[in-house]
Amino acid sequence: MNYLVNNFNVVAELFLQHLQLTLAVIFFSLLIGIPLGLLLARIRWLRGPVMSVLGIIYTIPSLSFFVLLIPIFGLGTRPAIVALTAYAQLLLIRNWLVGLTTIEPAVLEAARGMGLNGWQRFWQIEFPLALPMLLAGIRLVALSSIGIGTIAAFINAGGLGVLLFQGVITANYSKIFTGALAVTVLSFAANYFIRYLEQRAEFRIYGKRI
Amino acid sequence: MTIEMISSSAETIETPVSESGEIVFEHVSKTFATNSYPAVDQVSVRITAGDLVVLLGPSGCGKTTLLKMVNRLYEPDRGKIWIGGKEIHTLPVNELRRQIGYVIQQVGLFPHMTIQKNISIVPRLLGWEEKRINDRLEMLMQLIGLPVSYLPRYPRQLSGGEQQRVGLARALAADPEILLMDEPFAAVDAINRERLQTELIDLHSKLNKTILFVTHDVEEAFRLAKKIIVMRAGKLVQYGSPLELVTQPENEFIEELVGSNNILRKLSLVNVNSILKARENQSFYTSKFQPVEKPSTVLHPEDDLRSVISLLLCSGKDSLPVKDSEDQLLGMVGYSDLREMLISNLPSE
Structure with a gap:
């Protein structure tokens, strides 16, 4: 505990770095995942091949993935964001796709029959109805990025992993403890915050928490 | 004007x-x-x-x-x-x-x-x-x-x-x-x-x-x-x-x-006014609601009363013979029997 009190500014800075990394990963994941998921929802035969590729990416060990990207993106946060975004696609798209494909067909047929165009159907009907599942996907992405993100400290991406690596090298247990504690706090906070958003989205549709 | x-x-x-x-x-x-x-x-x-x-x-x-x-x-x-x-x-x-x-x-x-x-x-x-x-x-x-x-x-x-x-x-x-x-x-x-x-x-x-x-x-x-x-x-x-x-x-x-019992369905499709109008024009009866002449129409003990009334209407008669599976005549059943059966049964239910 002493370590945290004496080095609060250092820990806080690393905490913010970690948060920034996670937010960047969520942002880029959504940028790719939302349109890709929509495409898969529309074109059924694409689902198998795309999901297998995403599954294969997910199995690449994180440390080797980071290292593999260094020749292309150099050291620092860029290869970390790329790798974590690539992992995130499986979690995000799987959930988003379930959200989109489990919308009651009658609801979509009614929307079409009433004369809503494709864009209106997406914004007014599909997006709000699939939103709880999308948020569930985002929550998984946040949690996995916070976890795997600690390893990104190895390629100089900063974040709370720095405390862990330094602690291990210097056998400084209070440093390791502080790092682990900070990661846990971040994970819990992220989990509860996104879960809260999920429940709000669910409440609008179902009128109760599920 | x-x-x-x-x-x-x-x-x-x-x-x-x-x-x-x-x-x-x-x-x-x-x-x-x-x-x-x-x-x-x-x-x-x-x-x-x-x-x-x-x-x-x-x-x-x-x-x-x-x-x-x-x-x-x-x-x-x-x-x-x-x-x-x-x-x-x-x-x-x-x-x-x-x-x-x-x-x-x-x-x-x-x-x-x-x-x-x-x-x-x-x-x-x-x-x-x-x-x-x-x-x-x-x-x-x-x-x-x-x-x-x-x-x-x-x-x-x-x-x-x-x-x-x-x-x-x-x-x-x-x-x-x-x-x-x-x-x-x-x-x-x-x-x-x-x-x-x-x-x-x-x-x-x-x-x-x-x-x-x-x-x-x-x-x-x-x-x-x-x-x-x-x-x-x-x-x-x-x-x-x-x-x-x-x-x-x-x-x-x-x-x-x-x-098959569409003769009863006609009842809900035609109103009293149609009958009054039809009376003025006698040909209506002969052209549209001509009774189907089936002299051999026979009732069976297991027939329900809905089909009985339909058969009665189609036959154009007031009562029809009831026969069992061996073609034995069991009696005659007509409109009055139906009416009695239905009315007498109602309060006792």
Whole structure:
């Protein structure tokens, strides 16, 4: 505990770095995942091949993935964001796709029959109805990025992993403890915050928490 | 002077319906890629504006396909469809759909929107002003018999019958000339179904919309329809009023569809006034309701009384012999026996 009190500014800075990394990963994941998921929802035969590729990416060990990207993106946060975004696609798209494909067909047929165009159907009907599942996907992405993100400290991406690596090298247990504690706090906070958003989205549709 | 007045008032009664609700199918055919046979095969029919027309037939006969081609949820392979003199493909598809009310069996209300938002969605798409939308909402709620206090509620807070009423209000929201209804009451329980049917008849007489109503339920078709289109295997078999279907069935399929005891169904299709009118014109009896001469009509002990009365009516006699399986005569049964049986049984129940 002493370590945290004496080095609060250092820990806080690393905490913010970690948060920034996670937010960047969520942002880029959504940028790719939302349109890709929509495409898969529309074109059924694409689902198998795309999901297998995403599954294969997910199995690449994180440390080797980071290292593999260094020749292309150099050291620092860029290869970390790329790798974590690539992992995130499986979690995000799987959930988003379930959200989109489990919308009651009658609801979509009614929307079409009433004369809503494709864009209106997406914004007014599909997006709000699939939103709880999308948020569930985002929550998984946040949690996995916070976890795997600690390893990104190895390629100089900063974040709370720095405390862990330094602690291990210097056998400084209070440093390791502080790092682990900070990661846990971040994970819990992220989990509860996104879960809260999920429940709000669910409440609008179902009128109760599920 | 008086003659002029009469003729002009007669004219206004003659043409209360806008012709823009007319639907014409011209050699319409549609084959789905998954099937080798056509779902709809060379259907040509003219539906008069303001009529409530039921598309009737067994499942897979193409009635829903035909309906969905009107609002272009399906595209015909061949043929043309005209609405109020305009071929439907001359309009942008969403513009066309916003002019046509659409009600489906599973209702398909938007679960994340209040009743108010659900109903006002098409008027909003059409850019109506807020005041006009609110007036319309109030009028529609009154029309479907739900309190205005329901407007801020969500669909899940309503019963199945109430949801289908809201579905109907949503379809009527932008005041379309045409309403397409795809088995709208099939998923509602029997009591509510009958109530909804009555309300629809009532609503139709008030609004004068052209309603195209799909069902496989013969009773429902006969209750609602001004005219019935009977389809089978993609083809139009007969198009006529319920009475025409019963009295002049095109073939055995229609005969079977409208029921073997169709003589009783006639009872609900003809009113007392028809009898009074028929008396003035004696030929009515001989031409339309000529008793079927079957001297060999025989009752069996296990026949139910509904078929007995139907057989009595058809035979033109007042009583019929009852025989068992060995052709032994057991006695005679007639109208008076039925009356006694029914009346004496009622209070003791």
